[in-house]
Amino acid sequence: AQKITQTQPGMFVQEKEAVTLDCTYDTSDPSYGLFWYKQPSSGEMIFLIYQGSYDQQNATEGRYSLNFQKARKSANLVISASQLGDSAMYFCAMNGGYQKVTFGTGTKLQVIP
């Protein structure tokens, strides 16, 4: 069975600063994918970034980067130059078998002006 752990229920960051959201995972599958989603208060889940277990390089998408440390089973999300619009709930997730995704409990990020 897959498990995702997000230990930070809430985080604060100053506008324009970088922030790291933690995610650890557990799986016995040799092949898996890790994702981060952003959910603003409006409710829509917005896909941010994906990392495959066999990818050699850390994934990056604009201001988002995924710090993937396979041996430590961690997949932390780094947001650079935080903006007020980054305030939202962030979910780490992994694929738990074909078409099934397991979500962590989420981290609520608040960006302070």
Next chain:
Amino acid sequence: DTEVTQTPKHLVMGMTNKKSLKCEQHMGHRAMYWYKQKAKKPPELMFVYSYEKLSINESVPSRFSPECPNSSLLNLHLHALQPEDSALYLCASSQASTVEQYFGPGTRLTVT
């Protein structure tokens, strides 16, 4: 176009009502999903359709009935719901060969 649309945005229904939620995508994705999300919780998978066939049912009560009329449409028929079914219902889609899912804006359902 990476848009998944859902209607209605909000729905209030009584426990004896029958209603339907609708989801549509035009990305050519062959897998579609229904999730239920309670406040301050992660989404919980309900159903998965792959190539228009139901491939996963996460032991959802029969008062929720999914339907996939074609590869672009996904419905969730609701009947005799309970107040505890009040939640945000999210639809998502993905290419069958990958697991990157794209979500719609959700329907906020209130059962009175």
